[in-house]
Amino acid sequence: MKTAVFLDRDGVINEVLTKRVKFVNKPRDLYFLPKVPEAIKNLNEYFDYIFVVTNQGGVSLGFMREKQLQKIHEHMMAELRRVGAVVHDVAYCPHKPKEGCLCRKPNSKLIEDLAKKYDVELEKSYMVGDTDTDILAGKKAGTKTVFIGDDDGLADAVYPDLYSASEWIIREMKKGEH
Template sequence: MPKLVILDRDGVINYDSDEYIKSPCEWKAIPGSLEAISRLNQAGYRVVVASNQSGLGRGLFTLDELHQIHQKMYKELSEMGGTIEAIFFCPHSPNEDCQCRKPRPGLFYDIAKRLGIALMNVWAVGDSLRDLQAARAAGAKPILVRTGKGLRTLSGNMAGFEDVPVYDDLAAVVDNFLE
């Protein structure tokens, strides 16, 4: 079984915003999330991020600004003794009909190809139905957290995903995962 966990970014690692996270000062870690990633690393797990970043395609922020946001995340995570091996993101707006924008599984296929692994037993943590759909379509095992859009997701149509494990946040996922 590959020791890999795939995380969505906004709503799982950091607070989400309907106005998008457009700059490093808007990026704020959800309490316990960075520590949870560090604990996964210490247990021998590789961690990667798969994230829709349509703010790029919408012109709300630049690629340089996105890199600055990720640098802040890497820096804060390294202070906790953790690391994210890679960040895979879809830069397209919803109307571009790409294969990488979740709920399509393109980002997950890209992760599998670049890391040379099958996703069959890989957990993928997200806060939205499209995260769950993309993970399952790629053969990964979806997990839903209540942070971010998670509560909204739970109150919506979860048809076909009733069996997905649900946790309060990433720290609770990792608590259960490492038991």
């Protein structure tokens, strides 16, 4: 079986609610957070897959169409590839926050579906997010979890950014190889 790192998008990979961008509704609104491409490139060396799992209620709320969201993700993946970093797949929930769907985090369906599709061993994989819903989704799926930001009290580890989180994830993964 394979290993993977599942990444939330907004607040982990790209800016959101900053001076420069409120929400990412178009490809030109996507700005990587510092050292994100380097972090993903590092993770690519040690993990079979890097996935993005993201709640995107803006689709159902009418802020963007699903085709626009797919263009944003294509743009993100292309920009990362330009610097040698690879995101293998993106799974998203387009539903409204209180719609009651099974795919919206904190549910673990996005993670579990990708794991099934790519033959990923969840116990040896990681979920990285910046909200409790990300961490809960990872825990429900059976991954180790990393919180980006101030301690949420739920995650296995807490780091200020994806780059420092990636260094910890790689150290932890190496420990498990022995």
